[in-house]
Amino acid sequence: MNYAKVTKTQLLSQYKYERQQLIERLQQKGIETPEILDIIYKVPRHFFVDEALSSHAYADHPLPIGHSQTISQPFIVAKMTELLWHNAPHGKVLEIGTGCGYQTAVLAHLFDQVYSVERIASLAGKAYERLKFLEFTNIAFSHSDGFDGWPDNAPYQAIIVTAAPESLPPNLLGQLDVNGCLIIPVGHTGQQQLLKIIRKPNCYEQHVLDPVSFVPLKEGII
């Protein structure tokens, strides 16, 4: 989407029918929380993908965002966000894998402050521009390796990871606040599970949720 050509108000009013259709599909698939459905309706997903893909933005499937990465399927974004919303205080959230910035925008509507980490500089730069255009004031960005988390602002009440490591990254566990919640896909390609981790005063509670398919969490920055 070439945002030099449209105003924010115009952007937010486009694809209303498709957005409503998406909300109905998400409800059929079991997303029930009104706050989550409301935000998914409001965030202009078509603004976060290449203009040539705009008309596909409200279909419930992943789309390419360049560099062999994908914007997650809306159902997965809604599901992971709903899990965080119900299991963590709504203070500071750390997002690993900014990508196009869509999940970041959803989180920024629901949490006080979002810290978002991306390893690919050009994706991070474009996401920054989009979220600035949408006038968010509660998002901080870091071009760095998400395996390290973002220690300066820890602890986080919520952590969401949108690419899959082969095992749980210890730094992310360490930066999770007590009573906080980490939602993360873990495992090799083709064998990933979505995990929900709750930090208790003396332990981490681990819940294995659904099988999922994410791009791998990779080490180092480019």
Ligand code: SAH
């Ligand atoms: N939430 C994103 C999903 C993007 S796909 C969106 O809505 O668009 C996963 C993202 O994780 C990619 O952008 C990829 O570059 C990023 N990523 C992979 N490994 C990473 C790492 N170690 N640190 C930070 N980001 C990483």
